[in-house]
Amino acid sequence: MNKQVKIFPSLRVILVALWCAMGQLLVSEIIDGEKAPENSMLYMASLQSKGGHVCGGFLISEDFVMTAAHCQVNLTRVVLGTHNIKNVDEGKIRYIEKMYKHESYQNVGTGKDIMLLKVTELNNKLQTIPLPRSEIHLGDNTKCYVAGWGFIKTGGGVVNELRVVDVSVINPRVCREMWGGVPDNVICAGGYKTKKGFCQGDSGGPLVCDGTAVGIVSFNWEKNCNYPDKPNVYTDVSKYLPWIKTILKRTKRSE
Structure with missing residues (x-):
């Protein structure tokens, strides 16, 4: 979406839902990561x-x-x-x-x-892996990681060996602006100002911060794993x- 276009707040979530219905929001994979160490995760x-x-x-x-x-x-x-x-x-x-x-x-x-x-x-x-004990509010740039067996490049396929990549939490306001609105109770991390993040195949995996599963891989932008300025979105487990x-x-x- 052209960032110059203004979107009325009341339409934001509706537009995100429409993108989903048109197949623009898809499941996900690990990009710019590495093989996870043996016997970890x-x-x-x-x-x-x-x-x-x-x-x-x-x-x-x-x-x-x-x-x-x-x-x-x-x-x-x-x-x-x-x-x-x-x-x-x-x-x-x-x-x-x-x-x-x-x-x-x-x-x-x-x-x-x-x-x-x-x-x-x-x-x-x-x-x-433990879940949060109460509702959390992650600070901007908090360092976390996401892992999975998904694609490692656009148009690729799932991999046999688990891969992991570190990602940073993105300010919710920035995430909403880049998407033109996001659902309630989500965390944004990776996929914005970085090549690191997820794409097809990793949906459902955890966003792990300080040893705790704080998020669930939900959606990114299209089948593009080269990461335009659309942050990766996770369900906020604590909510x-x-x-x-x-x-x-x-x-x-x-x-």
Whole structure:
């Protein structure tokens, strides 16, 4: 969108939703990153269909994986506790028992892009990552990182080995201006004044700041991984803590 065009505030979220509907907002990949060190980030999850890797996710408890709501596309299984998703033994495969998509989710342009997956019982203890304990407000330029198995170049394909890249948090006002409006309860980081960020294939993965999963990869701009001035957008996990706790408690009561 031409930055010279003025957009009335009341139309901003509507326009973001329309871009989504037209296929302009797409799922994502790691750009300008590097292979993750072995035995690190073993909380990372590869959400798969019969055709292979679809989205990322992250293990938050012994039987729950967090991801993006827009990743609900023919998912059949989750691979946990490995960096290389090409050769996976049965011990690292978990099957999805139930999906809990946020009830108000419509599309990435209107926000609430968050989902919990209840997976089959784990026979071995795997690494989890903590969530924020209360609502957070990240400062401008806070250093974080995002990881996944997505593309490493425009028009590429998913990779077998986990990759990671560091990104900096972008001021919310700047993010809104660059997009012409964004959904409520999001964090912007990477993809603006830098080549670092995500693109196709990493949706649902975590934005990690100081060892805590604070965001969920939601959307970027088109299929362009060369990064025009459109910040990468993540769901702000801390804004959904009551919803998350309700799902986890409801599941325990039903067992």
